[in-house]
Amino acid sequence: MKKKVLLMGKSGSGKTSMRSIIFANYIARDTRRLGATIDVEHSHVRFLGNLVLNLWDCGGQESFMEQYFASQKDNIFRNVEVLIYVFDVESRELDKDMHYYQSCLEAILQNSPDAKIFCLVHKMDLVAEDQRDIIFKEREEDLKRLSKPLECTAFRTSIWDETLYRAWSSIVYQLIPNVKALEHSLNYFANVVDADEVLLFERATFLVISHCQRKQHRDSHRFEKVSNIIKQFKLSCSKLGAKFSSMEVRNSIFAAFIDTFTSNTYVMVIMSDPSIPSEATLINIRNARKYFEELENPNSMNAANAIHSAHAARGMVNGGSSHYYSHHPHQHQQLPQQFLQQQQQQQQYHNANNPYH
Numbered sequence: 001m002k003k004k005v006l007l008m009g010k011s012g013s014g015k016t017s018m019r020s021i022i023f024a025n026y027i028a029r030d031t032r033r034l035g036a037t038i039d040v041e042h043s044h045v046r047f048l049g050n051l052v053l054n055l056w057d058c059g060g061q062e063s064f065m066e067q068y069f070a071s072q073k074d075n076i077f078r079n080v081e082v083l084i085y086v087f088d089v090e091s092r093e094l095d096k097d098m099h100y101y102q103s104c105l106e107a108i109l110q111n112s113p114d115a116k117i118f119c120l121v122h123k124m125d126l127v128a129e130d131q132r133d134i135i136f137k138e139r140e141e142d143l144k145r146l147s148k149p150l151e152c153t154a155f156r157t158s159i160w161d162e163t164l165y166r167a168w169s170s171i172v173y174q175l176i177p178n179v180k181a182l183e184h185s186l187n188y189f190a191n192v193v194d195a196d197e198v199l200l201f202e203r204a205t206f207l208v209i210s211h212c213q214r215k216q217h218r219d220s221h222r223f224e225k226v227s228n229i230i231k232q233f234k235l236s237c238s239k240l241g242a243k244f245s246s247m248e249v250r251n252s253i254f255a256a257f258i259d260t261f262t263s264n265t266y267v268m269v270i271m272s273d274p275s276i277p278s279e280a281t282l283i284n285i286r287n288a289r290k291y292f293e294e295l296e297n298p299n300s301m302n303a304a305n306a307i308h309s310a311h312a313a314r315g316m317v318n319g320g321s322s323h324y325y326s327h328h329p330h331q332h333q334q335l336p337q338q339f340l341q342q343q344q345q346q347q348q349y350h351n352a353n354n355p356y357h
């Protein structure tokens with residue numbers, strides 16, 4: 001499934017920088033070396049296996065912009081699924097920026113009226129921290145007003161922090177097929193394994209594509225922070241010739257497990273019950289892999305529908321190829337014999353290794 005994504009905005013606003021960081025493993029510092037994009041640079045990014053993002057990075061110098069709205073109009077604005085318009089927050093030519101943005105919207109309205117529109121108020125790191133909220137709110141209001149009758153979603157972004165991941169996660173989320181089924185299954189998985197929260201990251205970009213939260217958390221930006229940190233770590237590993245595969249972080253309050261999951265995702269599981277041993281969570285992650293692999297691949301056994309049936313849901317716990325280890329007594333009777341044995345062994349292990357027991 002191919003989806004055309006237009007990246008537009010004036011020259012130097014940061015389009016190629018973002019694209020390179022999210023999809024081509026650049027680090028922020030390296031973007032300083034990027035030259036201005038000549039005309040349109042096309043790239044195809046495979047995302048979650050079946051989804052191919054067809055990115056059109058449109059160089060923003062004025063001579064190119066003029067051509068986009070004249071001779072190249074049909075070619076550029078036809079079949080667009082998503083328009084991402086990038087504004088440099090420090091730009092001194094706001095009127096001109098808005099003029100081009102509106103020309104863009106007119107062309108979208110004519111050629112791809114169903115396209116989703118995102119505006120990124122970018123380079124927010126250059127604005128004093130105490131001004132960021134006010135400036136963003138102002139810009140957001142202006143943009144929403146000027147976009148009518150089209151709707152736009154605005155994000156504040158910077159390549160120097162996690163806001164880049166928040167914006168791009170939200171954008172790609174809208175493009176992922178059967179994302180609801182994925183979320184439903186993730187919820188189910190989180191309940192069975194008794195996790196505080198479970199997150200799915202796309203494997204190459206580390207964007208969050210789905211999450212399930214069962215406990216409140218005070219930091220609403222933690223997901224994109226984790227994306228940002230782990231992506232950097234993964235890049236550092238690959239520079240040393242190593243491949244990041246998993247990690248466990250444990251303190252007195254919680255344990256976080258990040259692990260390779262399906263062929264297109266990493267999973268993160270947050271557990272706060274200290275009586276559940278790491279091994280149990282790792283087994284549960286391993287056992288869920290096949291199920292999620294099938295869910296991601298729409299050609300296999302119609303997995304998206306299967307999740308909605310009670311039969312399949314029971315199968316996740318006590319039958320088929322997937323077994324879950326649980327501490328909850330009411331679930332024990334559902335588990336098959338072989339699994340109970342495994343569980344008893346785990347319990348023994350757990351008792352032997354838990355100093356608080």
Ligand SMILES: Nc1nc2c(ncn2[C@@H]2O[C@H](COP(=O)(O)OP(=O)(O)OP(=O)(O)O)[C@@H](O)[C@H]2O)c(=O)[nH]1
Binds near residue numbers: 037
């Ligand atoms: N401070 C700051 N600088 C940024 C940010 N994003 C990009 N830049 C810098 O802005 C400069 C221009 O970035 P590009 O990505 O090449 O801009 P562009 O929109 O692709 O420009 P054209 O290809 O000419 O349309 C580079 O030096 C980047 O390092 C940001 O969030 N903050």
Ligand SMILES: [Mg+2]
Binds near residue numbers: 017037057059060
């Ligand atoms: Mg560029």
